[in-house]
Amino acid sequence: MTFTTAHMSISLDGFVAGPDQSRDDPLGVGGMQLHKWHFDPVEHEADIAMRDSLLRPRGAYVMGRNMFGPIRGEWRERDWRGWWGDDPPYHCDTFVLTHHPRESVEMQGGTTFHFVTDGIEAAMDQATAAAGERDISIAGGASTVRQYLSAGLLDELNLQINPILLGAGERPLDGLDSLPALELERTLASPAVTHVRYRVVKQ
């Protein structure tokens, strides 16, 4: 089985994005501060280790459409190619969940965005075929991680718990159809954030 993981920078009250996502606020109001721990300068050894782990090569990514962009409904803006410029940080096949078909978009640096309209399991099948021996990362956002966790398709959950209260936004661990058992595998402390890694116990 291909190993499937998710990394999320989360507020202490459980939000991975603030409210009111927009083109100017891709992570919603206040959401960007959840990612300060891995912006330069990253100095603490735990943060460096986790940033490097986050950026390591993957076999494939899966993400929700809201993570790919602010456009809803039909792809009227054909030129939208993600938030990340010409060379996105994925460097492999990246499957975007959407209800609206679109041809694949090849970017620089090895990232190709594929648009999957037949659900999370179909996206996982395609990601598995693309990943080879490498692992799959569910890149987000909240709804996508929630769906994969509910469906029992996630092996590992990595959280960076920020000392931040957002008060509103998107919570990946709310509204789960089932409550998987977790095993705490590792905690790493840094002054900025608490890194925790959980193994999802398969029933």
Place this chain on the structure above:
Amino acid sequence: MTFTTAHMSISLDGFVAGPDQSRDDPLGVGGMQLHKWHFDPVEHEADIAMRDSLLRPRGAYVMGRNMFGPIRGEWRERDWRGWWGDDPPYHCDTFVLTHHPRESVEMQGGTTFHFVTDGIEAAMDQATAAAGERDISIAGGASTVRQYLSAGLLDELNLQINPILLGAGERPLDGLDSLPALELERTLASPAVTHVRYRVVKQ
């Protein structure tokens, strides 16, 4: 100023008690498992250190009425003296927030329950007077900690983050009137739970 802290064992999705608190289920459905880390046998050094810290002598405690017992409204059951038997684990003056007056109840081992009907600030004033040089612990539950945090009356928040998803129950960090800034002071790892300590930044 008297130092005021709160310790809570919390689920990964932010609940300190499950739903449907009752006399048989003081912590709501599923809530007891949040406290497994400090039941015997406690073997890991981080858990031992935190358990000992939790049990250290305090100047005073403040708790909500739902933490004191399952009775709502008037004190019809005069014999209710808390969940903890004749010798509760507090060993000092313990102030119970309630809308219904009642005479103080002196227990064995130094715990005396006082019933405060005029709000959280009045309870804090009385706790401060009782505490002397020692610190005050806001014992819970979710609503009481939320109120003290919102009011800027908490100096420190200690959480034991369990690798458990409860899905429903009582969340202390939801519905805050204001969102205080926090500083991550310390993270301790054990195989059972992640111990985090935050300093509440005074505005």
